[in-house]
Amino acid sequence: MDKPNIKKNDKLELTINDLSYEGKGVAKVDDFTLFVDNALPDETVNAVITKVGKSYGFARTLDIIKKSPHRVEDVDNVYVRTGIAPLSHLAYSQQLLFKQHQIETGYQKAHLDVKVNETLGMEDPFHYRNKAQVPVRQIDGKLTTGFYRRHSHELIPMEDFLIQDAKIDAEILRVRDILRKYKVKGYDEENHKGQIRTIMVRRAYYTGEIMVVLVSRVRDISHYKDITNEILANPDVKSVYLNINEKQTNVILGKEMLLLGGSGYIDDEILGHTYRISPRSFYQVNPTQTQRLYQLAIDKADLKGNETVVDAYSGIGTIGLSLADKAKKVTGIEVIKDAVEDAKRNADINGIKNADFVVGKTEYVLNDWAKDKKKVDVLMVDPPRKGLAASLIDSIHNIKPKRIVYISCNPATLTRDLKALSDIYDMTDTTPVDMFPMTNHIESVTQLNLK
Numbered sequence: 197m198d199k200p201n202i203k204k205n206d207k208l209e210l211t212i213n214d215l216s217y218e219g220k221g222v223a224k225v226d227d228f229t230l231f232v233d234n235a236l237p238d239e240t241v242n243a244v245i246t247k248v249g250k251s252y253g254f255a256r257t258l259d260i261i262k263k264s265p266h267r268v269e270d271v272d273n274v275y276v277r278t279g280i281a282p283l284s285h286l287a288y289s290q291q292l293l294f295k296q297h298q299i300e301t302g303y304q305k306a307h308l309d310v311k312v313n314e315t316l317g318m319e320d321p322f323h324y325r326n327k328a329q330v331p332v333r334q335i336d337g338k339l340t341t342g343f344y345r346r347h348s349h350e351l352i353p354m355e356d357f358l359i360q361d362a363k364i365d366a367e368i369l370r371v372r373d374i375l376r377k378y379k380v381k382g383y384d385e386e387n388h389k390g391q392i393r394t395i396m397v398r399r400a401y402y403t404g405e406i407m408v409v410l411v412s413r414v415r416d417i418s419h420y421k422d423i424t425n426e427i428l429a430n431p432d433v434k435s436v437y438l439n440i441n442e443k444q445t446n447v448i449l450g451k452e453m454l455l456l457g458g459s460g461y462i463d464d465e466i467l468g469h470t471y472r473i474s475p476r477s478f479y480q481v482n483p484t485q486t487q488r489l490y491q492l493a494i495d496k497a498d499l500k501g502n503e504t505v506v507d508a509y510s511g512i513g514t515i516g517l518s519l520a521d522k523a524k525k526v527t528g529i530e531v532i533k534d535a536v537e538d539a540k541r542n543a544d545i546n547g548i549k550n551a552d553f554v555v556g557k558t559e560y561v562l563n564d565w566a567k568d569k570k571k572v573d574v575l576m577v578d579p580p581r582k583g584l585a586a587s588l589i590d591s592i593h594n595i596k597p598k599r600i601v602y603i604s605c606n607p608a609t610l611t612r613d614l615k616a617l618s619d620i621y622d623m624t625d626t627t628p629v630d631m632f633p634m635t636n637h638i639e640s641v642t643q644l645n646l647k
């Protein structure tokens with residue numbers, strides 16, 4: 197493909213014919229692809245080129261000549277610009293179609309004949325997140341909370357985060373004001389100075405319990421006892437932590453987590469079971485959709501009560517414990533030791549006796565099981581974005597569970613893995629579940645049956 201004669205800062209009229217997996221408009225100049233911020237399919241826009249690479253480039257919309265009927269007009273541009281809600285300018289019904297089509301297109305390209313059902317969306321697709329990690333900076337002499345402009349570390353001050361639980365947004369402002377009162381400084385990233393880098397708040401949807409984690413560059417925060425007491429003055433706040441992250445890094449949490457006050461955890465409920473959540477636990481961020489996701493996964497497991505089930509990538513045990521009453525035995529496999537301890541405690545709290553949890557990488561543990569000729573009837577997998585390791589695919593070929601339920605957060609690796617399993621499994625269908633409205637993230641559930 198020849199690169200057309202365009203360069204940075206050129207202004208062009210572009211016709212948008214698709215939406216990329218990142219939610220950017222796709223336009224062609226001759227055969228050269230441009231990804232255009234804030235542009236939707238069927239729109240014509242005036243845009244400025246922001247970057248030209250070897251095989252594709254980027255542009256930013258300056259004004260819209262022809263608007264899509266699916267454009268949401270009253271969305272505050274700041275959510276698109278900060279990347280908090282990069283699809284918020286697209287009507288929600290179209291977001292759901294976009295997610296379904298993204299998976300369908302991937303399957304078609306891979307010649308995978310699997311039906312993709314309609315995306316299960318939310319009735320109210322805003323203010324759903326039960327966890328916030330809000331960057332903190334010192335701006336005009338004041339500790340300020342907000343979010344980064346997309347692809348940068350420039351903080352845009354913000355009070356309503358659109359997709360976070362409104363009570364979390366309110367708690368962030370309350371904590372911000374307490375820190376201001378005691379003259380605590382926001383982080384200065386450029387000079388690696390200042391104090392608070394991030395405020396993390398988790399709120400349990402069913403119990404309303406709140407956890408606050410102050411991530412600090414330094415250990416010494418003067419008046420930390422008064423600050424803790426004032427944060428705990430909200431009776432919903434059950435735990436306050438200080439996390440120390442001294443490094444110049446984009447990683448949010450540092451190694452050290454000091455409990456400043458409260459119990460150290462919060463409790464929440466999913467499908468009638470109670471879960472104890474620690475500051476580092478992986479816990480699904482959309483509580484109402486999590487129940488739909490898990491219920492669908494359990495339905496797809498189609499358990500009769502006598503099966504041996506493996507819950508691979510089990511986190512704090514939520515999937516395995518949700519289906520334990522329908523199986524003979526459940527074993528969770530999870531690489532993070534603390535999460536496995538949480539999962540074991542969660543089994544105890546809920547009086548579940550037929551579930552155990554092991555620390556390890558799924559690919560290693562199941563490789564050992566394959567060698568030992570251990571039987572698995574149903575395998576639930578819920579891997580991170582990189583999907584299943586090649587060696588796990590080999591072990592699955594040896595163990596041959598009669599059914600697999602694949603929960604995926606990345607259509608690309610899902611497609612790759614289904615393809616690699618399609619020699620011995622039939623795939624009935626994939627159902628996207630919208631866990632992340634207003635964003636381009638795509639979660640789905642697929643059932644695989646041994647041929």
Ligand SMILES: C[S@@+](CC[C@H](N)C(=O)[O-])C[C@H]1O[C@@H](n2cnc3c(N)ncnc32)[C@H](O)[C@@H]1O
Pocket residue numbers: 478479480508509510511512513514515529530531532535556557558559578579580605
């Ligand atoms: C998408 S989360 C799912 C957690 C859980 N199923 C849930 O719904 O909350 C993926 C989990 O896999 C864990 N993990 C990542 N790589 C792993 C591996 N190779 N083997 C086992 N667990 C892994 C992560 O620590 C994380 O808890």
